[in-house]
Amino acid sequence: MxxxxxxxxxxxxxxxxxxxxxxxxxxxxxxxxxxxxxxxxxxFELAATPPMGWNSFDAYDCRINEEEFKATVDYMAENLKEYGWEYAVIDYIWWHPNPGNWDTPRRKGHPNIRYNDDGSPLYPEYTNMDEFGRLIPAVERFPSAAGGKGFKPIADYVHNKGLKFGIHIMRGIHRVAAFQATPIMGTNMTAKDIAEPFDTCNWCNHMYGVDGSKEGAQEYYDSLFKLYAEWGVDFIKADDTMFPPYHDEEIEMIHKAIEKSGRPMILSLSCGEAPVSRAPHLIENANMWRISADFWDNWESLEHNFDLLNAWSPFIGPGHWPDGDMLPIGKLSLNDRPHGKERMSNFTEPEHYTLMTLWSIAKSPLMMGGDLLSTPESTMKFLKNRDVIYVNQHSVDNRxxxxxxxxxxxxxxxxxxxxxxxxxxxxxxxxxxxxxxxxxxxxxxxxxxxxxxxxxxxxxxxxxxxxxxxxxxxxxxxxxxx
Missing domain, CATH: 2.60.40.1180 (Golgi alpha-mannosidase II)
Structure with a gap:
């Protein structure tokens, strides 16, 4: 790209x-x-080495706010930037004022939205979007987004700290946009014309897939990334792109939209396990992609990643990195969300060494998942070893x-x-x-x-x-x- x-x-x-x-x-x-x-x-131009940074999901689920995010960015700038940690990423459902404010049988605080039988949202005020059906940050959580500014003030804050800014998006178009038939920027088409109501994420009910054969489909994605470029976004985590089925058409539309946006953005695809058979397609269209299912702090998952990273090692290279997922170390699942009780990572100290060593020598992207504001400094040693980070960033022939x-x-x-x-x-x-x-x-x-x-x-x-x-x-x- x-x-x-x-x-x-x-x-x-x-x-x-x-x-x-x-x-x-x-x-x-x-x-x-x-x-x-x-x-x-x-x-390459982007991701010459495996991207390094922090993502809010493992600690905050879908609930991080502007104050918490800026405090995290401050910590990164003061303590981690010098070691190469540069991307600060807000994970999913940032357009909702209070996502998961009710419990679901599947998971505490799971951020599904309830809908009426006719497809209209039960609580329309929960979905914040502009006139073109593009989701925008909830000002209740991100006050600087008021007045149509979106994430630009936060991106400017991150950039002023010498870091880079990222956001999570879900594949597709929001079902409320489809219900309301919002216009697609620069076309005579509407969200309803391109939406595929049968194509929904099986773990998050917000979005419909986009039919790439329809007029307006590529224009919709182009309009999204035009907005993200205006905000100053540097990193996109695009979710529900590889979980069966593999959505090659929408991956390509996202890739093209980034190229058209005029702003370099890392494209990270989620969730896994990515099919090894699609490696050439992934290399052509993305900078990093999840090779594992959601990775948490248990030994069985860590041991399984030896086999996954081994299988993907032939496809390591500048600009395209198989991704073992975020590093679940430090304080996780604040307020018992998203996965298990609030806790310090269940990994033993030797398992911490294995995790960081394996991710480094296999050249996986390094995205810290634990809460930087409440993780003890004794754990931060795993993020500050220049020699080990050098292996991740600069070694070759990794196998x-x-x-x-x-x-x-x-x-x-x-x-x-x-x-x-x-x-x-x-x-x-x-x-x-x-x-x-x-x-x-x-x-x-x-x-x-x-x-x-x-x-x-x-x-x-x-x-x-x-x-x-x-x-x-x-x-x-x-x-x-x-």
Whole structure:
């Protein structure tokens, strides 16, 4: 999307922009004779590296307000921006003044809206939209949106902090717009003409699908993204796009609308599991896409992501990133929504290391889900390790070497100097020593070893890299050839 293609040839021993300056200088001295070239295809303008940021869903469900969001943005600017965390994203139902203000049998506070038999909303004041059927922020929660300003004042606030602003949208057109037959900007068509009442999300009842064969369908999406561009949106999380069935037609319309908007926007598709068979289509139309179902703080889901990230690893690349979902760490489900009781993450400390190590070496986008305002600083160490973040942002040839007998091993390369990153994981319920035979990757000779989480150098190794690892824990190392 809005792509420019160019090829960077990195000659080892020339480019040494490694995070660890000591390693960089040593590598420059020891690899001058190395003439191996690494070609990095960087056909992109957006998402050159996996996007990093924060999304409101895991902590606030659909209920965050302007005061809470701005406070979170302040925290990000003061504490996380320097490490690369830059996107601040408001998740779903921001157009409703008090979403989920009643309980449903399916989930506490689930934000479905009740309708009359004729399709009219039981409470029309709950749906805020403009004259073209485009949803706009509820001023009760986002007061700066008053007077038709929409999210522009909040986007300006985020940008002034040196960060980028994102919003969640649902695929399709709001059913109230279809009921009212609101006009589609720039056409003689109405929302009713393009809406597909039979095509609804099975977990959120607000939207009808859009029939891409109808006149006015693309124009409707164009009008949406024209509005988002005017607001200054940098990131779009488009939901209900891949959950069966896979909505290729609407994904393409969204992609085209972003291109026409004149403003670069990351396109993140939800929810998963995305079908691997659609990888070429996803690479062509999106910057990131969910490869898992909603990911929460339990070991079974984390272990399953080893297989998902492994299956998607051939499709990692600049501008397009398979997404393991948000990081459910820190304080989650405020006021017992959206998933379980309010709590600190159920992940153990070793599982935190596994989560951040796996997401980093698999180059998944890093989107923090926990509440930044009430999560203790002791947890923030998992978001502030520059060496581990470097692996996520800059390594190449990321892949799983083995997952067998309660152990998993991933490997990647630093294109700046040829160093190798090796992650060892203990999937067992008891401490284990995990060993990796370096010959399995033709790594011969002696290597300097840095434990990236501990930030310290270990004894040099040759032949075998080993570490004793806690149950469900992970470690990651940088190996520099001596």
């Amino acid at each position: 809005n792509k420019i293609k160019f090829i960077i040839i990195l000659c080892l021993g020339v480019l040494t922009s490694c995070v660890d300056s000591e390693i960089s200088s040593q590598t420059a001295n020891t690899s001058k004779s190395v003439e191996k070239n690494i070609s990095v295809d960087t056909e 799983q070497v083995i997952k067998h007998n309660n152990e998993a091993i991933w490997i990647a390369t630093d294109p700046a100097n040829g160093d190798r990153f090796i992650a060892l994981f203990n999937l067992a319920d008891q401490p284990e020593t995990i060993s990796f035979n370096l010959e399995d990757e033709s790594l011969r000779g002696t290597f300097k070893v840095k434990d990236l989480w501990e930030g310290k150098y270990l004894e040099n190794v040759n032949q075998v890299l080993s570490a004793k690892i806690a149950p469900h824990g992970g470690k990651i190392f940088r190996l520099t050839k001596l």
